[in-house]
Amino acid sequence: MPTVEELIGNTPLVRVNRIEGLKGREVYVKLEYMNPTGSHKDRIALYMIRDAVEKGLLRPGGTVVEASSGNTAISVAWLARRLGFKAVIVVEEGTSPAKVAVLRALGAEVIFAPKVPAGHPDHMVNVARRVASERGGVFLAQYSNEANLRAHYETTGPEIYRALGDKIGCFVMGVGTGGTLVGVSKYLKGLLGHRVKAVAVVPRGSPIVGGAGRGEEIEGLAVSMIPDIFARNRGLVDEVVEVSLAESVEWMVRLAREEGILGGLSTGANMAGVYKVLEGCEGAIVTLAPDSIFRYTGVLENYAIRDIL
Numbered sequence: 001m002p003t004v005e006e007l008i009g010n011t012p013l014v015r016v017n018r019i020e021g022l023k024g025r026e027v028y029v030k031l032e033y034m035n036p037t038g039s040h041k042d043r044i045a046l047y048m049i050r051d052a053v054e055k056g057l058l059r060p061g062g063t064v065v066e067a068s069s070g071n072t073a074i075s076v077a078w079l080a081r082r083l084g085f086k087a088v089i090v091v092e093e094g095t096s097p098a099k100v101a102v103l104r105a106l107g108a109e110v111i112f113a114p115k116v117p118a119g120h121p122d123h124m125v126n127v128a129r130r131v132a133s134e135r136g137g138v139f140l141a142q143y144s145n146e147a148n149l150r151a152h153y154e155t156t157g158p159e160i161y162r163a164l165g166d167k168i169g170c171f172v173m174g175v176g177t178g179g180t181l182v183g184v185s186k187y188l189k190g191l192l193g194h195r196v197k198a199v200a201v202v203p204r205g206s207p208i209v210g211g212a213g214r215g216e217e218i219e220g221l222a223v224s225m226i227p228d229i230f231a232r233n234r235g236l237v238d239e240v241v242e243v244s245l246a247e248s249v250e251w252m253v254r255l256a257r258e259e260g261i262l263g264g265l266s267t268g269a270n271m272a273g274v275y276k277v278l279e280g281c282e283g284a285i286v287t288l289a290p291d292s293i294f295r296y297t298g299v300l301e302n303y304a305i306r307d308i309l
């Protein structure tokens with residue numbers, strides 16, 4: 001019988017075959033919501049915590065700190081507890097009480113930081129860094145931590161290759177930290193060369209495509225900055241496509257209804273991206289369902305989806 005953390009990764013890959021308009025192309029979605037806490041971030045939580053232990057930065061009973069109000073926070077809180085560490089999670093004020101409640105239920109300490117621009121001393125990343133140094137803890141810093149990329153290079157990439165082999169033509173993925181996109185790209189390009197295309201999906205108006213302010217709010221994707229890991233590995237990314245919030249919601253609903261794949265909002269964004277690169281990709285197109293629709297009931301309720309539903 002496996003332990004629950006042994007269930008991280010080795011997620012299933014399914015073919016999308018009922019949605020019309022895919023021009024007969026082979027499109028595959030890797031169901032990352034099948035990870036223990038329901039997202040692909042379990043993989044990087046494991047890698048980042050293990051890396052800190054191996055480097056001697058983290059000892060039994062020690063403290064890990066992360067700045068995130070999304071999936072990474074849940075994964076870190078969960079895994080830290082499982083492995084005998086304390087977790088401190090810094091979230092922005094305004095984070096949904098439901099998420100904070102789950103983090104606390106997992107035993108994490110939650111600290112609120114004001115909603116200020118990145119770079120401000122009180123931005124959640126700087127608060128996390130400060131808290132880590134005050135408490136002798138480790139700030140995991142998913143946006144710049146190489147172990148994030150390595151998790152996908154060593155697990156997600158090989159799993160995709162084992163399932164599909166040489167027919168992979170494109171890997172399409174929304175950029176939050178960029179860890180999934182560049183980690184998988186590095187692995188596939190290492191095996192198959194540059195005929196495998198890595199396509200970044202970004203919210204409309206994102207700084208990654210030269211937007212000056214904030215892009216459209218698609219939870220999990222980078223809207224107001226260019227993440228370090230993405231910037232450092234730009235050479236592993238062949239194309240960038242912009243998607244809107246409306247398209248992401250629409251694709252999230254279509255995928256659930258027509259295909260039975262209950263991915264979240266960024267899964268919708270990924271599928272909107274796939275749809276935009278159908279012509280430009282040769283071979284099979286692969287993307288991820290990073291998490292599930294159940295985390296976006298608020299979006300479904302608030303968004304003007306009367307036209308869709």
Ligand code: PMP
Nearest residue numbers: 175176177178179180220266290
């Ligand atoms: N989708 C969701 C729901 C996420 O939480 C994230 C991570 N913030 C991503 C996509 C993007 O993944 P990555 O950080 O590896 O770029």
